[in-house]
Each structure stands twice: as C-alpha cells, then as structure tokens.
Amino acid sequence: MRLPVVNHYVLALGYPYEGPFYGVYTREGVTENGFLVFDYVSTDDDKVLSRRVLTATRTGFYLKSEKTQANIKNVHRKPFDDPLLGISMWQWAGSSVIVNPWGWVRFVYFVFAVDVILKLFVLMLVVFRNFPAWETMGRRYLRVHLQ
Helix, strand or coil: CCCCCCEEEECCCCCCCCCEEEEEEEEECCCCCCCCEEEECCCCCCCCCEEEEEEEEEEEEEECCCEEEEEEEEEEECCCCCHHHHHCCCCEEEEEEEECHHHHHHHHHHHHHHHHHHHHHHHHHHHHHHHHHHHHHHHHHHHHHCC
C-alpha cells in the first residue's frame, strides 16, 4: 500500500513586520481567483488551532474599493515537486478578477451615443439636401443689400 506524497511548505506569516515565526503548511490547491491555499500542520493539537492561509501576489487597479470596480490579477509562484527546480526556476500562474457591477451604465451611455450619432446623420442629410437652396438665397440677399 502506497501513501500519497505530501509536500510541506514553510511560511512566515507577517514577515518582515513580525517574526519571522515559521510554520509548516501543506498545499491544498488553488482557488478560482488564483490564490494558493495552505493548511497549517499542527505539531500539538491541543495548543494551536488549525488555520488556512490564502496567498498570492496582486497586481492591477481598483476604484474606491476592490468590491465595487476592479481589474486585478492574482499571481502565485507555481510550486514544483523537485526542491532544486523550486529554488532555481520561477514560473508564475494565476487568474484575473474583473468586478464591474456598474457595467450596465456603460450600455446606457452607448445607446445614448448611437441615438445622438443617428440624429446628427439625419441633420447632415437635411443640411446637404437644402444646401443649393441656401446658396441661391444668399446670392439674392447679397444682390439686394450690396446695391
């Protein structure tokens, strides 16, 4: 009977502001948002509670709050089974998180813009259709007032 291989990772939470107080964690997977999930391996179950850590490097921007309007990419280092590859090679993986609950307002702006463009098109058709009539009226006006 073979047991599955469990890789252990060492994390220092709060470093460089606190510690470094290292803890041993196992990798549980990746969330749909691109965060790595680690579970704490307790050495003494009576004294230390289990904890779950989500970690990623975040790049992107947001307006006012990450919950209202954001375009953020959560990136993490791809872990390797071989420790030598883990030290010598960095591969990044992750996913983008786009939050835009006010996107429907842009559709309303688009409808208004199309309406204005169509009205301007009709106005230009009317202007160019009546342009020869304005030209003759202008000549009559100039003849009457310049004589």
